[in-house]
Amino acid sequence: MDFVEYPDREVLLLDLANRIAGELRAALDTRERVSFCVPGGTTPGPVFDALSDLSIDWDRVDVLLNDERWVPESSERSNTALLKNRLLVGKAAAARLVPLYRDVPTPEEGLEALMPAVEATLPINVLLLGMGTDMHTASLFPGADQLELALSDRAPVLLAMRAPGVAEPRITLSAKALRTALCTHVLIVGEDKRAALEAAAGRDPKDAPIAAFLPEATVHWAA
Ligand SMILES: O=C(O)[C@H](O)[C@@H](O)[C@H](O)[C@H](O)COP(=O)(O)O
Numbered sequence: 106m107d108f109v110e111y112p113d114r115e116v117l118l119l120d121l122a123n124r125i126a127g128e129l130r131a132a133l134d135t136r137e138r139v140s141f142c143v144p145g146g147t148t149p150g151p152v153f154d155a156l157s158d159l160s161i162d163w164d165r166v167d168v169l170l171n172d173e174r175w176v177p178e179s180s181e182r183s184n185t186a187l188l189k190n191r192l193l194v195g196k197a198a199a200a201r202l203v204p205l206y207r208d209v210p211t212p213e214e215g216l217e218a219l220m221p222a223v224e225a226t227l228p229i230n231v232l233l234l235g236m237g238t239d240m241h242t243a244s245l246f247p248g249a250d251q252l253e254l255a256l257s258d259r260a261p262v263l264l265a266m267r268a269p270g271v272a273e274p275r276i277t278l279s280a281k282a283l284r285t286a287l288c289t290h291v292l293i294v295g296e297d298k299r300a301a302l303e304a305a306a307g308r309d310p311k312d313a314p315i316a317a318f319l320p321e322a323t324v325h326w327a328a
Pocket residue numbers: 144145146147148149171172173174184234235236237241242243244
């Protein structure tokens with residue numbers, strides 16, 4: 106694991122946005138389309154704002170979420186709405202969004218229709234992950250109903266996921282799909298997340314799911 110500590114969040118977001126832009130541009134030099142897989146939640150918005158202003162051949166970039174809460178875009182908890190409002194604007198409006206949500210009652214009913222387009226984005230060129238203080242990433246929560254399958258070699262690309270204390274059903278890329286990434290970054294801020302990250306390193310991913318990604322990841326942190 107590579108751990109990068111920044112003097113403040115502003116420096117972090119600008120530096121990380123530039124680094125990701127460099128990786129996307131380098132990938133675009135050698136292939137027609139590239140994929141960029143991103144977290145939802147509250148932390149990545151400022152990185153999305155910075156990235157959306159950078160010059161990249163966005164019309165050749167497929168953007169997809171790590172995971173989605175099974176709520177319509179009108180919900181303030183929709184990660185898709187976050188992407189549309191914060192990343193897929195400005196220069197990045199030209200990127201193609203690969204959806205992780207359909208207007209059907211459950212993720213199980215939406216999975217199959219969503220799967221082929223997600224599969225077509227693999228291997229992921231650039232992966233950005235978030236993390237909760239419970240050490241979950243994407244919707245790979247400790248104690249989640251399908252965590253074992255999602256962490257296994259026989260995992261499908263997408264799974265429905267339910268976990269104790271998690272408000273709504275989720276859909277998530279499996280660890281196997283996420284681990285196809287050629288570049289992996291983890292974005293965390295605050296002392297509590299740093300402590301959780303340090304506690305997760307080297308642990309069994311069943312207890313600390315972020316641990317499945319740390320050996321190949323660069324972690325970006327500011328207080
Ligand atoms: O839909 C989600 O919730 C995310 O994709 C999730 O994995 C997120 O990255 C972490 O929960 C951290 O969330 P915060 O940035 O809000 O702390």
